[in-house]
Amino acid sequence: DVQMTQSPSTLSASVGDRVTITCRASQSIDTWLAWYQQKPGKAPKLLIYKASSLENGVPSRFSGSGSGTAFTLTISSVQPGDFATYYCQQYKSYSPLPFGPGTKVDIK
Amino acid sequence: QMQLVESGGGLVKPGGSLRLSCAASGFRFTDYYMSWIRQAPGKGLEWVAYITNTGSPIDYADDVKGRFTISRDNAKKSLYLQMSSLRAEDTAVYYCARGGAPVGYWGHGTLVTVSS
Numbered sequence A: 001d002v003q004m005t006q007s008p009s010t011l012s013a014s015v016g017d018r019v020t021i022t023c024r025a026s027q028s029i030d031t032w033l034a035w036y037q038q039k040p041g042k043a044p045k046l047l048i049y050k051a052s053s054l055e056n057g058v059p060s061r062f063s064g065s066g067s068g069t070a071f072t073l074t075i076s077s078v079q080p081g082d083f084a085t086y087y088c089q090q091y092k093s094y095s096p097l098p099f100g101p102g103t104k105v106d107i108k
Numbered sequence B: 001q002m003q004l005v006e007s008g009g010g011l012v013k014p015g016g017s018l019r020l021s022c023a024a025s026g027f028r029f030t031d032y033y034m035s036w037i038r039q040a041p042g043k044g045l046e047w048v049a050y051i052t053n054t055g056s057p058i059d060y061a062d063d064v065k066g067r068f069t070i071s072r073d074n075a076k077k078s079l080y081l082q083m084s085s086l087r088a089e090d091t092a093v094y095y096c097a098r099g100g101a102p103v104g105y106w107g108h109g110t111l112v113t114v115s116s
Helices: none
Strands: A004-007 A010-013 A019-025 A033-038 A045-049 A062-067 A070-075 A085-090 A103-107 B003-007 B010-012 B018-025 B034-039 B045-051 B058-060 B068-073 B078-083 B092-098 B110-114
Touching: A004 A085, A010 A019, A019 A033, A019 A085, A019 A103, A033 A062, A045 A062, A070 A085, A085 B045, B003 B092, B018 B034, B018 B092, B018 B110, B034 B068, B034 B078, B045 B068, B045 B078, B058 B068
Parallel strands: A010 A103, B010 B110
Antiparallel strands: A004 A019, A019 A070, A033 A045, A033 A085, A062 A070, A085 A103, B003 B018, B018 B078, B034 B045, B034 B092, B045 B058, B068 B078, B092 B110
């Protein structure tokens, strides 16, 4: 089974900072990776699919990159509404469909 | 307007059973795989199961295999999760989700608490 890891687990940032979150897969998943944002008490929201494709309506300050086993989610200039937890998910293999453990971005 | 509305959560004793339902509207239900994803209190997201748009194939996380059954009724635009032999560690918010992966739309979730 493919396993996903994320780093860091927590990240403190100020409004306007550039933020980068890393996701790693235990084996190659090509670019079959999605990123989600979750705010407390809310359902997750899809941000990026196929490693770098921005979901409709997601601000362009969010970007994704990577292929194979290493991926990054970058927020070019963190805004107040971006403080949340971010999860990656692989979908090269549908059995299973694991998420990464999450990265919490909080206010410095 | 697209909607996924879960129901059926609640308090159940260890070893008990519960059936979750998800009513879909605002999109062509038969075009999409559907999934259940859960989140234990204060923890991360855990994929539980998916079902294709035709009802087969189906797959489950190892933790729930043999105890949970995912199904759908395309005529009723509904998704179900039959849960049995419930354990304390099954306590979580259960989300109904459109898609296998990536998940483009999520319901608001229903809380299942397994406790004596």
